[in-house]
Amino acid sequence: MKTIADDVCQxxxxxxxxxxxxxxxxxxxxxxVTFAAWFDSYESLQRxxxxxxxxxxxxPDSVAFEFLxxxxxxxxxxxxxFLIFGLFTILLPHLRSFYIERYxxxxxxxxxxxxxxxIRDFVRTHAPGLEIKSNFTRPGFVFVYPSGYSKAMIxxxxxxxxxxxxxxxxxxxxxxxxIAHYRRGDALFLGPGSILxxxxxxxxxxxxxxxxxxAVVQAARLVETFQEMNSFRQQINEIGKQVGTExxxxxxxxxxxxIYVITIFWGLFTTxxxxxxxxxxxxxxxxACIWAAEFNADFSVSNYPKHKAALLRELMRPKTxxxxxxxxxxxxxxxxxxxxxxxxxxxDSYIFSLLLLIFPLAVLIRIVVLHVWVFFVYxxxxxxxxxxxxxxxxxxxxYLSSLIENTRIALTSNPWDWLLMSGLLLxxxxxxxxxxxxxxxxxxxFLPIASEESIAxxxxxxxxxxxxxxxxxxxxxxxxxxxxxxxxxxxxx
Amino acid sequence: MTVEEWAVTIAEExxxxxxxxxxxxxxxxxxxxxxxxxxFARTNAQVGGFISGDMIGILPIVLNALAIAAPAFIAIxxxxxxxxxxxxxxxxxxxxEVFSKSNGWFSWFLNRKDKSAGEIFVVPPDVxxxxxxxxxxxxxxxxxxxxxQSECDKINVTVMNLLFKHDREATEFLNKLTEKK
Numbered sequence: 001m002k003t004i005a006d007d008v009c010q011x012x013x014x015x016x017x018x019x020x021x022x023x024x025x026x027x028x029x030x031x032x033v034t035f036a037a038w039f040d041s042y043e044s045l046q047r048x049x050x051x052x053x054x055x056x057x058x059x060p061d062s063v064a065f066e067f068l069x070x071x072x073x074x075x076x077x078x079x080x081x082f083l084i085f086g087l088f089t090i091l092l093p094h095l096r097s098f099y100i101e102r103y104x105x106x107x108x109x110x111x112x113x114x115x116x117x118x119i120r121d122f123v124r125t126h127a128p129g130l131e132i133k134s135n136f137t138r139p140g141f142v143f144v145y146p147s148g149y150s151k152a153m154i155x156x157x158x159x160x161x162x163x164x165x166x167x168x169x170x171x172x173x174x175x176x177x178x179i180a181h182y183r184r185g186d187a188l189f190l191g192p193g194s195i196l197x198x199x200x201x202x203x204x205x206x207x208x209x210x211x212x213x214x215a216v217v218q219a220a221r222l223v224e225t226f227q228e229m230n231s232f233r234q235q236i237n238e239i240g241k242q243v244g245t246e247x248x249x250x251x252x253x254x255x256x257x258x259i260y261v262i263t264i265f266w267g268l269f270t271t272x273x274x275x276x277x278x279x280x281x282x283x284x285x286x287x288a289c290i291w292a293a294e295f296n297a298d299f300s301v302s303n304y305p306k307h308k309a310a311l312l313r314e315l316m317r318p319k320t321x322x323x324x325x326x327x328x329x330x331x332x333x334x335x336x337x338x339x340x341x342x343x344x345x346x347x348d349s350y351i352f353s354l355l356l357l358i359f360p361l362a363v364l365i366r367i368v369v370l371h372v373w374v375f376f377v378y379x380x381x382x383x384x385x386x387x388x389x390x391x392x393x394x395x396x397x398x399y400l401s402s403l404i405e406n407t408r409i410a411l412t413s414n415p416w417d418w419l420l421m422s423g424l425l426l427x428x429x430x431x432x433x434x435x436x437x438x439x440x441x442x443x444x445x446f447l448p449i450a451s452e453e454s455i456a457x458x459x460x461x462x463x464x465x466x467x468x469x470x471x472x473x474x475x476x477x478x479x480x481x482x483x484x485x486x487x488x489x490x491x492x493x
Numbered sequence: 494m495t496v497e498e499w500a501v502t503i504a505e506e507x508x509x510x511x512x513x514x515x516x517x518x519x520x521x522x523x524x525x526x527x528x529x530x531x532x533f534a535r536t537n538a539q540v541g542g543f544i545s546g547d548m549i550g551i552l553p554i555v556l557n558a559l560a561i562a563a564p565a566f567i568a569i570x571x572x573x574x575x576x577x578x579x580x581x582x583x584x585x586x587x588x589x590e591v592f593s594k595s596n597g598w599f600s601w602f603l604n605r606k607d608k609s610a611g612e613i614f615v616v617p618p619d620v621x622x623x624x625x626x627x628x629x630x631x632x633x634x635x636x637x638x639x640x641x642q643s644e645c646d647k648i649n650v651t652v653m654n655l656l657f658k659h660d661r662e663a664t665e666f667l668n669k670l671t672e673k674k
Contacts, residue, residue: 105531113513115513135531136513136514136517137514137517137521137528137531138531138532138534139532139534139536139549139550140534140536140548141548157548158511158514158550159536159548159550161510162511162514162548162550165510166510326535
């Protein structure tokens, strides 16, 4: 086995382009549009408040608790707001490092322990400059966190040291996965990822409570109004009896109230469903980016047959049972195990092109989800359409024509995005070494594909030949994205 | 034996891959409070890093079960009336008969014949109740962390063997485990 110089580390396969960074740049460039949407929401709120004031001027008791509806005007912008906040954390990696080390009580591990020396040596071989911090009284595995713009730390917990003792190859495969995150600059996205998770965790609940409170208040006020009307009708009937006129038929108040209350809660239900679909649409792109980074990190072991087998083994290992709620949040940060195994198994087939296309595909999936939302909100389903102010009658013909038109607008509004994606797919095989060099503080080891074998001929790695043979997959993915670009250009005119 | 030696010995028997962590983990457990709670911290997606699910080690789970069952253990170890019975347990555990019958080993043990005397071994009722109590407590705590019953049985036998074998030092160790929460 060749000894590797300290400043040279083993090459990783080229892998998936850094879609997370691509999306981050696009999101930032799109900020003026985001701000305009916020301003629109603010104006809608102002109009709502003005309307409420007018109603109150006529009948002061007719409106109450209207402030419960205020936040709902900004629900569509919520994720954008928190993502902007999250992106700021990329600029402050030192602060992030300080927070993480305090939160998890991470310290530099004693070099006297054999496993620590072994882990450190392995890390240095593949990522010189990546330092270890640990907490062996806390359950958990490993993760990489930023400690500077081109510096990172690897946090090691007791669960990982157990794996290191029990199944060395699987543990090394897991380390290679984490090292790939560091070398591709994913570590800097830890902050936005945590903020996104917290936003979903806490604000989803907050918004649901708001919706439910608002509906309960509406229902309570409706019941109160019906009671008043009932008492008024009884008084009229009493007067009628006294003057000898015919008694007006007594309506079934309970039935009427029930119908209105059910209508309110049906409206609430459909509004929540519509909001959830809108939320899914907002999350499609960030999740696709996170998943792409995870698939790429898995892919980093594909040149090492033993580690690939070990990683597949580790992904198949039965996990302790956790609640659906916790599993949901894990799936936000990591793709399902079956999918990971599928892509890792087929890393040397045309299925790899599909993995490369994860981001462009997510753009299309987002359009589909938005169609579902449009169908739900604007085509006459329950309270959601009432909330949106939609009153026209639903027909399949009008829906299909709006679907085609909406697809055209979504695809053609910025066709150059597709060209950029295509360019990134094609150029990534050449740009990857410069990219890695930037995120690892300019270290060597991120070598031109052709020279990998000449630098490390005896290392158990099939990097160069496999990377070359994989070029066709990049070409295929770039061609497909380019095709969408051409369709968008033609359709626009 | 020091508490560190106890932790290492238990880890060697039930989870050899945790031996290196044992001194730090026993120190955290004995310290109590936040440090003890951290041993049982839930694994979030970030710390999990790679796989979902909790990753609590076996050793903290066993220490927790021992801390719960400690008063019952201490009572049986320090009771003079159970001295003879304790000797019998120690002998049985030492010759490893119990290990071949991990499932339902306890009832098997209590009903077994004393081979040397050729008589049915008579268990004093109070001792039987106490041992039964310890087994139930350990089982309950271990099962709470979703360990398989066969694994619980193995741990049960192992810790009983260790504690009864070193009964004089065991009291001090168990007292340390229960000092703080």
